[in-house]
Amino acid sequence: MEFRDVSKRYAGQLAVDQLSFKVPAGRICVLVGPSGSGKTTSLKMVNRLIEPTGGSILIDGRDVLREEPTALRRRIGYVIQQVGLFPHQTIAENVGTVPRLLGWPKERIAARTEQLLALVGLEPSRFALRYPAQLSGGERQRVGVARALAAEPPVMLMDEPFGAVDPIVRDRLQNEFLRIQRDQGTTVLFVTHDIDEAIKLGDRVAVMRGGKLVQYAPPAELLAHPVNAFVAEFVGSDRGLKRLVLLTVGGVDLDTTVARAAVSPNAPILSPASTLRDALVRMLASEAQVGIVVDRDRYLGVLTLSTIGRMIRDDT
């Protein structure tokens, strides 16, 4: 997906100003910025709920402005914050929406619906015949994601999809969404105002302000090298700590000079796959100052607080 000099003007005011960036296939690009930064407007121009004033948006090299809007929209998954499930249709009917519009045979729709409900963690036999009003907010949002995925769209647009659920449910939904996205290889354009969500989900993060793209970079680079004071402030003064979410224990230098037997027995056992943030929390909680890194049964070395400190400070 590519934006080329895309602009949107409302009554003389530029809501989006010469926006250009590319989202590699199968990746998640998160548009993040304060309200009024033009992120939602940019997203809605992709499926032409809003028509750009200038520029072009390409999907797979094809200009969306040259396509018939309803046909275009059926090929693009769309998830919004309020979910927008159809209250008069059952969960199964909601999920089957786009396949039905595309004229799939009934049996294929039924099979796909069941598969999708299971994929988003909703037991099909329990949920298929219920109505949206009978579901919790988190369950409704899962249905929203399933509905968007129904016709296997190569591209998904998500506008603050997890904004209306509580933090615990949001965290779970984010993890499940990442798993599904990796699994399906969908290209995703994701809008949020929450920088933590952007860092967690984005392969690339586009920071917007006043309709302009301020910085477009992978999250680690955004945290390490904010291009200006606005981005630095937006990512937060704790950006060093935030980076720890992106780094794993296996990715840093361990102290291999210490024998395992010499390490305090209180020290937590860490796997190479856990994030430095989790490692830090467990090390602080154990009062051992170090963590023992073990890959299955193999002892790899110890992780020290000073190593983590260096990663927080490290701006390179």
Add this chain to the structure above:
Amino acid sequence: MTEGEPLIRWDWIASHLDEFAFRLGEHVELTVIAVGVGFVIAFALSLLILRAPRTEGPITAVTGTMYTIPSLALFALLIPYTGLTVVTAEIGLVSYTLLILVRNIVRGIRGVPADVREAAVGMGYAPREVLWRIELPLALAVIIAGVRLATISTIGLVTVTSLIGQGGFGFLILIGIQRFFTTELIAGAVLSVALAILADALLVLLQRRLTPWARAA
């Protein structure tokens, strides 16, 4: 009322069941045509309002004015043109349904949540499909509430059309008044009210059948 005559003569009622059945048919026919034609016109006017909101003021003003014209006066005014016919009766009856029906159809469709409409358009429903598959089903409860009101008021108004030779149960009321015969007058009034209550109950049942999701919440 004649001296010594009871308020209701049950023997007269028992011997006139055939006439009641005939008047029932007439009453139902006048009502169904009025609400049916009224609904079609109101539906078209509502779509116009939804597509071009600046037509709402004029349409509301016209249907509102129609609603306030006394029915007797309206029928009297129409007689020179359409005579003592069903057409005269229906023009009056239809025009009284429009205000209620237009108001409820427009309110029902406007009441569809914005996020539902956005999701429908964003997933590739064509504009006509959004109306028929999303907006109208969701507006159904409010629309049927309007049809109930229009039906009840039409059933009442049909009795007035007895003055121009139509009238269903209104015919019994009219004759009852002319002959000072309370049995016939009361029979006409009670049957008209009973029909209104029955029609309302049937429409409530219809709404329940058509909106199963409303009970699920």
